[in-house]
Amino acid sequence: MRTKIVNSAVIFVFLFLAFGLFNLQVIQGNRYRELSNKNCIRLLPQPGTRGRILDRQGNIIVDNYLSYDVMILPQEEKGLEKSLTKISGVLGRSPQDLKEAFNSGFTVPFLPVTVAKNIDLKKVFALEELKPGLANIIIQPHPQRVYPYKRLACHVLGYLNEIDHWRLRKLADYGYKAKDIVGFGGVEEKYDYYLRQEEGGSSVEVDHRGRIVRLLGFRPPQSGKDIQLTLDLKIQKIAEDKLRDKKGSVILMEPYTGEILALANNPNFAPSIFMEKSEASITNLFNNPHAPLINRAISGLYPAGSVFKLILATAALETGKINPETTFSCPGTMHIGRQEFSCWDRHNQQNLYNAITHSCNIFFYRTGLLLGAQLIHNYALKFGLSKPTGVELPYEAGGFVPSPLLKRIYKFQNWFDGDTANLSIGQGELLVTPLQISRMMAVFANKGILITPYIVKAIEGQRITSQRKITRVPIKESTIDYIRGALKNVIADPNGTGNVLSNLSVSVAGKTGTAQVAPGQKSHGWFAGFFPFENPKFVICVLLEHGGSGFASCVLAREIIEAMIKEGVL
Amino acid sequence: MRNPKFIILLIALLIASIGILSIYSCTYQKEGKFWELIYQRQILWVILGLVFFLIMSNLNYRRLWDITYILYALMILLLLLVFVLGISRLGAQRWLRVIWFNVQPSELAKLIIVIFLSRYFSSKSVDDISLRASRFGILRGLLFPFIFVAVPMGLIIQQPDLGSAVLISFIFIAMLYLAGVRLRYILIFLLVALFSGPVFWHFLRDYQQERILVFLNPNIDPLGAGYTIIQSKIAIGSGGIFGKGWLCGTQSQLHFLPESHTDFIFATLAEEWGLAGSIIVLFLYYLLIRQGIQIALRTQDYFGRLLAWGISLMLVIQVFINIAMTFGLAPVVGLPLPLASYGGSCLFVTFISLGILANINRTRTVF
Numbered sequence: 001m002r003t004k005i006v007n008s009a010v011i012f013v014f015l016f017l018a019f020g021l022f023n024l025q026v027i028q029g030n031r032y033r034e035l036s037n038k039n040c041i042r043l044l045p046q047p048g049t050r051g052r053i054l055d056r057q058g059n060i061i062v063d064n065y066l067s068y069d070v071m072i073l074p075q076e077e078k079g080l081e082k083s084l085t086k087i088s089g090v091l092g093r094s095p096q097d098l099k100e101a102f103n104s105g106f107t108v109p110f111l112p113v114t115v116a117k118n119i120d121l122k123k124v125f126a127l128e129e130l131k132p133g134l135a136n137i138i139i140q141p142h143p144q145r146v147y148p149y150k151r152l153a154c155h156v157l158g159y160l161n162e163i164d165h166w167r168l169r170k171l172a173d174y175g176y177k178a179k180d181i182v183g184f185g186g187v188e189e190k191y192d193y194y195l196r197q198e199e200g201g202s203s204v205e206v207d208h209r210g211r212i213v214r215l216l217g218f219r220p221p222q223s224g225k226d227i228q229l230t231l232d233l234k235i236q237k238i239a240e241d242k243l244r245d246k247k248g249s250v251i252l253m254e255p256y257t258g259e260i261l262a263l264a265n266n267p268n269f270a271p272s273i274f275m276e277k278s279e280a281s282i283t284n285l286f287n288n289p290h291a292p293l294i295n296r297a298i299s300g301l302y303p304a305g306s307v308f309k310l311i312l313a314t315a316a317l318e319t320g321k322i323n324p325e326t327t328f329s330c331p332g333t334m335h336i337g338r339q340e341f342s343c344w345d346r347h348n349q350q351n352l353y354n355a356i357t358h359s360c361n362i363f364f365y366r367t368g369l370l371l372g373a374q375l376i377h378n379y380a381l382k383f384g385l386s387k388p389t390g391v392e393l394p395y396e397a398g399g400f401v402p403s404p405l406l407k408r409i410y411k412f413q414n415w416f417d418g419d420t421a422n423l424s425i426g427q428g429e430l431l432v433t434p435l436q437i438s439r440m441m442a443v444f445a446n447k448g449i450l451i452t453p454y455i456v457k458a459i460e461g462q463r464i465t466s467q468r469k470i471t472r473v474p475i476k477e478s479t480i481d482y483i484r485g486a487l488k489n490v491i492a493d494p495n496g497t498g499n500v501l502s503n504l505s506v507s508v509a510g511k512t513g514t515a516q517v518a519p520g521q522k523s524h525g526w527f528a529g530f531f532p533f534e535n536p537k538f539v540i541c542v543l544l545e546h547g548g549s550g551f552a553s554c555v556l557a558r559e560i561i562e563a564m565i566k567e568g569v570l
Numbered sequence: 571m572r573n574p575k576f577i578i579l580l581i582a583l584l585i586a587s588i589g590i591l592s593i594y595s596c597t598y599q600k601e602g603k604f605w606e607l608i609y610q611r612q613i614l615w616v617i618l619g620l621v622f623f624l625i626m627s628n629l630n631y632r633r634l635w636d637i638t639y640i641l642y643a644l645m646i647l648l649l650l651l652v653f654v655l656g657i658s659r660l661g662a663q664r665w666l667r668v669i670w671f672n673v674q675p676s677e678l679a680k681l682i683i684v685i686f687l688s689r690y691f692s693s694k695s696v697d698d699i700s701l702r703a704s705r706f707g708i709l710r711g712l713l714f715p716f717i718f719v720a721v722p723m724g725l726i727i728q729q730p731d732l733g734s735a736v737l738i739s740f741i742f743i744a745m746l747y748l749a750g751v752r753l754r755y756i757l758i759f760l761l762v763a764l765f766s767g768p769v770f771w772h773f774l775r776d777y778q779q780e781r782i783l784v785f786l787n788p789n790i791d792p793l794g795a796g797y798t799i800i801q802s803k804i805a806i807g808s809g810g811i812f813g814k815g816w817l818c819g820t821q822s823q824l825h826f827l828p829e830s831h832t833d834f835i836f837a838t839l840a841e842e843w844g845l846a847g848s849i850i851v852l853f854l855y856y857l858l859i860r861q862g863i864q865i866a867l868r869t870q871d872y873f874g875r876l877l878a879w880g881i882s883l884m885l886v887i888q889v890f891i892n893i894a895m896t897f898g899l900a901p902v903v904g905l906p907l908p909l910a911s912y913g914g915s916c917l918f919v920t921f922i923s924l925g926i927l928a929n930i931n932r933t934r935t936v937f
Contacts, residue, residue: 002748006883007863013890014856018849020897024807025845032807203800217796 158186626925
């Protein structure tokens with residue numbers, strides 16, 4: 001009994017399917033054939049607006065405005081030619097030009113093709129008047145990125161461009177499609193998923209002349225989320241202003257939380273170039289030997305120079321290899337192995353305090369040799385060197401801190417005392433990013449905390465506080481206090497290397513550095529410091545690529561701090 | 571020629587060849603190494619499937635009775651492994667990587683559940699060797715088997731693989747019915763399932779909810795989930811009576827139709843070969859399943875009979891859900907068309923099932 005019922009159910013299922021086929025292919029066959037032939041379903045996409053980017057006070061750094069694109073619905077040849085001629089009359093472009101744009105933009109018959117982008121409002125009205133006669137023209141409002149401050153903070157922001165092959169492969173699973181506009185570099189790339197708008201649109205059935213017969217469905221577009229940065233627009237402006245005409249990077253950071261208040265690099269670029277789509281200027285940008293697209297503050301690798309001596313000082317005091325009373329004499333040069341190492345000046349008998357103040361090389365050669373390379377390496381890692389700081393910007397470099405083991409592994413070479421000496425003054429193979437140095441300096445400013453720098457404060461008004469790692473560097477408070485004192489003396493002492501920063505209405509502490517590069521080229525100039533000395537509110541790091549010396553960076557830092565005092569942001 | 575094993579093999583290979591032709595048709599224009607080789611891989615899998623068929627058809631199916639519990643444990647283990655080691659693709663974690671290809675354990679689970687239920691319901695009473703299923707109370711007739719089916723099903727839903735889960739619940743109901751469980755228990759089960767629907771709704775993923783809403787009205791999301799259904803209907807409908815011809819389907823070739831080589835292979839086929847071709851394919855499926863049903867009717871052994879029924883119905887339900895899905899008459903749940911869709915796991919399991927069928931036919935006279 002039951003088997004018979006099941007047997008008939010099976011037969012019924014197949015008859016049902018056969019009837020379904022018959023219904024679709026014969027009864028409704030003509031309708032579907034037509035839909036398929038002309039593909040009468042047109043999709044009219046309606047883009048949402050991408051999230052804006054704000055500074056810490058809520059000032060808009062990146063905004064959107066409506067631009068208008070002219071689109072054409074693909075259909076029979078005759079109507080196309082006619083519409084293109086009319087459009088070319090209004091826009092003042094040749095019909096061949098438009099035809100080419102049409103052919104290159106054509107993907108499928110049911111999607112409209114953009115033939116002209118970003119036309120001004122007057123022409124929009126003129127075209128709207130043409131529309132009753134020419135049904136296949138669509139004028140599509142299209143939100144565009146606008147940068148009210150032009151180049152400001154360009155490396156933090158990044159730019160927008162059409163998705164490339166590599167990104168598309170990675171992101172296809174997250175709903176990204178070919179020809180999508182996505183962020184490249186900076187916050188635009190890292191937070192693209194949040195900033196990104198969701199395309200809405202309507203599907204309509206159109207007749208053979210491209211007129212809309214009826215609306216089949218509609219989905220409203222969704223706007224992206226606004227992102228608030230920790231940047232302070234005023235400070236950022238000052239930093240970029242002072243850095244102009246120079247090559248390098250400036251970072252200002254809050255020492256206790258790691259909020260980045262300003263991050264400026266020069267040379268820089270105008271992100272709007274990518275919106276305008278002028279091939280020549282984009283190619284120029286990519287081929288520029290000064291690499292304006294590189295965010296030097298996080299991706300630039302430089303020898304640390306004398307700034308690195310602070311790590312030796314800490315290591316030496318912590319391990320007890322020297323104490324505040326230990327003195328070394330500096331005769332100007334010394335021999336290590338067969339090589340002669342020199343100091344930039346002659347200093348007499350001096351202790352650590354004065355050695356930091358005068359940035360004496362000989363003192364640190366001797367300290368370094370006492371410590372040994374492995375210990376120096378270990379302490380550098382405690383200060384966060386040799387790995388990315390974890391700031392939420394893409395393409396952060398990790399840097400490199402050499403050690404005997406690493407040299408053996410990578411170069412199959414032995415480690416010599418000369419290498420230790422080079423490392424002791426931040427030369428040799430040591431490479432750091434300006435952000436790593438800012439973070440290291442913050443440890444002295446906030447008395448022992450290794451913060452994770454960050455740049456995004458809130459997404460759509462919601463503060464993000466998770467995943468910020470704050471670790472305590474295991475060093476004694478007395479050591480930090482001692483080095484802080486020395487850092488203050490670098491500025492306060494008339495013979496200190498950073499004396500140019502004294503006599504400001506705010507007390508600054510810091511360390512200069514002059515990192516030698518290949519012979520014949522000017523040295524990189526470093527200044528890393530914090531101010532006000534008692535209750536630090538800012539960590540500053542200035543790097544001038546081939547700036548000559550640490551002195552040049554000190555001068556720049558002074559200009560920035562002076563401007564900040566004048567603007568009242570201190 | 572009258573040998574059912576030979577007929578089953580012939581029909582299966584015919585359908586698989588038609589599948590390969592359609593897979594070639596909708597992928598040969600796509601660029602990339604993966605797409606160029608895809609039909610060759612399917613050919614390789616059909617050949618391997620053939621080997622599985624021959625092995626299974628020569629292996630006494632009563633052995634499955636002996637190892638039912640081992641198979642059940644293996645299935646649970648594999649499904650759990652998917653969560654630990656599984657590979658995510660298209661937002662679902664369904665695949666296990668085995669050396670050089672990906673296995674989908676949920677495909678295997680369908681067959682093992684059929685074997686398990688067949689054994690469970692073919693237990694005989696000691697005194698008069700009649701089937702006990704019709705005298706089962708609600709506990710043994712409904713609740714216990716449901717618990718055994720619900721465990722792997724829950725794991726499959728979590729992957730998430732809604733299609734396989736739906737299929738398994740259909741198989742479960744069909745097996746209850748065929749085993750002779752009292753009708754009122756089946757009705758109770760259906761009612762409970764119906765009323766727990768709204769509760770179950772909240773456990774579905776967003777995209778699954780969306781798909782069911784879209785199934786009810788494809789036009790609410792014409793750019794997203796509804797797009798597939800609309801394009802699939804256009805593809806089938808535009809095929810007309812004789813179709814557009816092989817390699818000439820515009821819908822599948824111009825990439826209007828997503829998943830045209832896997833879940834929507836029938837739409838590709840119907841577009842290119844029209845009503846004539848698709849009716850032939852439907853008829854082939856019917857013949858195949860008819861063989862299965864006849865084997866079931868001829869077999870005296872209760873276990874073998876239920877197993878043959880279960881396998882035949884598994885195929886019917888899969889064919890029905892998949893094809894109805896391409897018509898827009900069932901929600902898009904991601905279930906392949908057995909033998910025709912691209913994909914190794916489904917193909918192997920189908921060939922293994924058919925091999926078991928053939929063996930039941932061979933061994934039935936033993937009892």
